[in-house]
Amino acid sequence: xxxxxxxxxxxxxxxxxxxxxxxxxxxxxxxxxxxxxxxxxxxxxxxxxxxxxxxxxxxxxxxxxxxxxxxxxxxxxxxxxxxxxxxxxxxxxxxxxxxxxxxxxxxxxxxxxxxxxxxxxxxxxxxxxxxxxxxxxxxxxxxxxxxxxxxxxxxxxxxxxxxxxxxxxxxxxxxxxxxxxxxxxxxxxxxxxxxxxxxxxxxxxxxxxxxxxxxxxxxxxxxxxxxxxxxxxxxxxxxxxxxxxxxxxxxxxxxxxxxxxxxxxxxxxxxxxxxxxxxxxxxxxxxxxxxxxxxxxxxxxxxxxxxxxxxxxxxxxxxxxxxxxxxxxxxxxxxxxxxxxxxxxxxxxxxxxxxxxxxxxxxxxxxxxxxxxxxxxxxxxxxxxxxxxxxxxxxxxxxxxxxxxxxxxxxxxxxxxxxxxxxxxxxxxxx
Ligand SMILES: Cc1cc2nc3c(=O)[nH]c(=O)nc-3n(C[C@H](O)[C@H](O)[C@H](O)COP(=O)(O)OP(=O)(O)OC[C@H]3O[C@@H](n4cnc5c(N)ncnc54)[C@H](O)[C@@H]3O)c2cc1C
Numbered sequence: 001x002x003x004x005x006x007x008x009x010x011x012x013x014x015x016x017x018x019x020x021x022x023x024x025x026x027x028x029x030x031x032x033x034x035x036x037x038x039x040x041x042x043x044x045x046x047x048x049x050x051x052x053x054x055x056x057x058x059x060x061x062x063x064x065x066x067x068x069x070x071x072x073x074x075x076x077x078x079x080x081x082x083x084x085x086x087x088x089x090x091x092x093x094x095x096x097x098x099x100x101x102x103x104x105x106x107x108x109x110x111x112x113x114x115x116x117x118x119x120x121x122x123x124x125x126x127x128x129x130x131x132x133x134x135x136x137x138x139x140x141x142x143x144x145x146x147x148x149x150x151x152x153x154x155x156x157x158x159x160x161x162x163x164x165x166x167x168x169x170x171x172x173x174x175x176x177x178x179x180x181x182x183x184x185x186x187x188x189x190x191x192x193x194x195x196x197x198x199x200x201x202x203x204x205x206x207x208x209x210x211x212x213x214x215x216x217x218x219x220x221x222x223x224x225x226x227x228x229x230x231x232x233x234x235x236x237x238x239x240x241x242x243x244x245x246x247x248x249x250x251x252x253x254x255x256x257x258x259x260x261x262x263x264x265x266x267x268x269x270x271x272x273x274x275x276x277x278x279x280x281x282x283x284x285x286x287x288x289x290x291x292x293x294x295x296x297x298x299x300x301x302x303x304x305x306x307x308x309x310x311x312x313x314x315x316x317x318x319x320x321x322x323x324x325x326x327x328x329x330x331x332x333x334x335x336x337x338x339x340x341x342x343x344x345x346x347x348x349x350x351x352x353x354x355x356x357x358x359x360x361x362x363x364x365x366x367x368x369x370x371x372x373x374x375x376x377x378x379x380x381x382x383x384x385x386x387x388x389x390x391x392x393x394x395x396x397x398x399x400x401x402x403x404x405x406x407x408x409x410x411x412x413x414x415x416x417x418x419x420x421x422x423x424x425x426x427x428x429x430x431x
Pocket of ligand 1: 020021022023024025026050051052053059060061063066067068069106136137138139168169170171194197223226334335336377378379380397398399400
């Protein structure tokens with residue numbers, strides 16, 4: 001399904017900027033323009049969003065767990081009297097506003113952004129130069145010789161051509177090779193935490209739990225403890241003693257409002273990830289809310305249904321006995337492949353599977369040269385010049401970062417770019 005004025009199968013859209021992915025992050029770019037009171041100008045220049053999903057298949061943040069950040073964070077990049085004003089005044093908006101710094105179920109937040117995306121679609125429909133293409137996967141972004149960018153679908157059909165592109169296609173859990181091998185050997189199933197938290201494995205998990213099988217989870221951060229919380233809530237009394245087994249490699253980090261709070265819990269706790277601006281410890285990577293509570297209950301001996309194994313890796317025996325493993329170990333970029341005008345792959349720099357960005361949010365070629373026509377935003381990105389990362393080593397991840405900070409900066413950069421294909425290429429092509 002396509003929703004774009006003037007889009008036809010054999011005529012690509014020509015626009016100023018294309019955004020690949022209309023999830024929470026992609027939406028942030030429009031919100032950033034709205035916050036500056038310049039959405040109208042951006043839409044007049046020509047903005048095209050391309051998302052592989054249909055409008056009624058919103059999935060960003062669609063998890064039945066509590067957020068890992070305060071409710072107010074989700075609204076930080078949104079202008080209160082702008083495009084979202086009516087939605088903020090609705091019961092849904094009021095629910096998020098009323099939660100302030102408290103945690104909130106992510107499905108509530110997902111509904112809010114889904115409605116905001118619909119509102120954006122209404123807004124965009126008033127501009128002949130802008131539009132949203134739904135139901136098309138961008139598998140390749142081609143850097144043309146004249147400096148423009150073309151997006152191609154898997155059939156190699158050009159969908160849009162623009163002065164610049166913003167990759168906001170999110171991240172995905174990449175199944176770890178050693179775990180995959182263990183699972184293959186044991187003829188066991190390997191699932192990502194995302195599938196569990198979206199409720200996609202409830203039936204099969206219920207059958208295994210009823211048969212007394214142990215459920216093995218691998219990971220040590222928010223996703224892993226959220227999986228435990230989900231399973232405890234969903235399967236409750238059906239779970240026997242130590243039927244959930246979590247394998248943790250690194251240290252488990254907890255969120256603390258202040259160093260004092262942290263010291264009260266444990267005088268020897270690691271406070272190296274202290275955000276000096278806010279006073280918080282482990283601001284982005286620490287466990288909060290229900291996920292944190294599960295951890296505290298287990299280590300205090302109050303949660304007999306869960307055992308935590310630290311240091312040791314999951315073994316073939318564990319996997320064979322369980323018949324399934326849930327991996328909750330971090331995200332990697334889901335970016336389309338980047339090619340040059342000749343169709344050769346342009347290697348881009350990564351940091352642990354995430355797109356490594358320059359201080360201007362541009363992608364970098366593997367040799368370090370910035371690809372000035374390509375920006376990236378959201379999950380699956382890593383900006384080594386981000387001040388919080390430079391001060392603490394902690395990678396900031398969250399809607400407040402994508403919207404209130406990164407999207408604002410990308411908006412300013414793309415807005416000022418002239419709409420002309422007659423500029424030098426952003427990548428030096430191999431001759
Ligand atoms: C379990 C879990 C809990 C989280 N909790 C929080 C939290 O409490 N607070 C917080 O701020 N953040 C949280 N996050 C991070 C959260 O996922 C991100 O903030 C947000 O969902 C990322 O948005 P995104 O737009 O980058 O990616 P996504 O939400 O994945 O959206 C990407 C969009 O791009 C589209 N797309 C992908 N590939 C293509 C393609 N090739 N072509 C066209 N379209 C494409 C997809 O259809 C999708 O609509 C959590 C993440 C997880 C996994």
